[in-house]
Amino acid sequence: xxxxxxxxxSLSASVGDRVxxxxxxxxxxxxxxxxxxxxxxxxxxxxxxxxxxxxxxxPSRFSGSGSGTDFALTISxxxxxxxxxxxxQQSFSGPYTxxxxxxxxxx
Amino acid sequence: xxxxxxxxxxxKQPGSSVKVSCQATGGSFNSHALTWVRQAPGQGPEWxxxxxxxxxxxxxxxxxxxxxxxxxNQPTNTVYMELRGLTFEDTAVYYCARQGTLPVAGISFSxxxxxxxxxxxxxxx
Numbered sequence: 001x002x003x004x005x006x007x008x009x010s011l012s013a014s015v016g017d018r019v020x021x022x023x024x025x026x027x028x029x030x031x032x033x034x035x036x037x038x039x040x041x042x043x044x045x046x047x048x049x050x051x052x053x054x055x056x057x058x059p060s061r062f063s064g065s066g067s068g069t070d071f072a073l074t075i076s077x078x079x080x081x082x083x084x085x086x087x088x089q090q091s092f093s094g095p096y097t098x099x100x101x102x103x104x105x106x107x
Numbered sequence: 108x109x110x111x112x113x114x115x116x117x118x119k120q121p122g123s124s125v126k127v128s129c130q131a132t133g134g135s136f137n138s139h140a141l142t143w144v145r146q147a148p149g150q151g152p153e154w155x156x157x158x159x160x161x162x163x164x165x166x167x168x169x170x171x172x173x174x175x176x177x178x179x180n181q182p183t184n185t186v187y188m189e190l191r192g193l194t195f196e197d198t199a200v201y202y203c204a205r206q207g208t209l210p211v212a213g214i215s216f217s218x219x220x221x222x223x224x225x226x227x228x229x230x231x232x
Binding site: 031032034036042043044045046049050053055087089091094095096097098099100101 | 142144150151152153154166168169170202204207209211216217218219220222223224225
C-alpha cells in the first residue's frame with residue numbers, strides 16, 4: 001500500500017496568515033493526489049483534485065501543488081472558517097490511502 | 108445536485124454484522140462508482156471498498172477481503188455495505204462517497220465527492 005505522510009500534524013495560525021501543509025507519498029503517485037477539509041463531526045469535503053485543480057465552489061485562496069511524491073496545500077490568507085483538519089489522499093492505485101491529517105487551529 | 112443520505116447509527120456486539128445503507132437523492136449514481144470510507148476516532152480516513160452500481164462489480168481493500176460485502180440496488184439508488192465479524196477495532200464512522208472522475212489524455216483522475224453524512228458504528232459488549 002502507498003503510505004501518505006502529512007506534516008505538520010497540527011498547526012496554529014491566525015486569521016490572515018498564509019499556511020502550507022505538506023504531504024509525501026511513499027512512492028510516486030504522479031498527480032493523483034486530492035485534498036479534503038474536515039470540520040469536527042462532519043464529512044470531509046473535496047478541495048483540490050489532480051494535485052492542483054480547484055474543486056467547484058472552493059475559494060481561490062486554496063491552492064495545491066506538487067507531483068510525484070511531494071505535494072503541498074496552501075491557504076493564502078486564512079479565514080475563520082478555514083480552521084479545520086486537512087487530509088491528502090492518493091488515487092493512483094488501490095487501496096486509495098489518506099494521510100493522518102493536519103489540524104489547523106487558531107493561535 | 109446529488110446528495111448521499113446514510114442510515115442511522117448502530118451499536119453492535121463483537122462477532123456480529125452491520126449493514127449500512129447510502130441512498131442518492133436528487134439524482135442517481137449513473138456510471139459513477141460509489142465508495143465506502145471509514146474513520147476511527149482521531150484517525151485519518153481509510154478506504155474500505157467500492158462498487159459501480161450500473162455494473163454491480165465491487166472491489167475491496169485487501170484488509171477487509173472476506174469480511175465486507177458491498178452491493179447496490181439501482182432502482183432505489185441505494186448502495187449497501189455489510190461488515191461481518193465485527194471487533195472493537197471496527198468502531199468508526201462509516202462514510203459513503205461518490206467517486207468522481209476526469210479523463211485526461213488516456214488517464215483518469217478520481218476523487219471522492221460528495222460524501223454522505225456518516226454512520227457511527229459502535230462495537231461494544
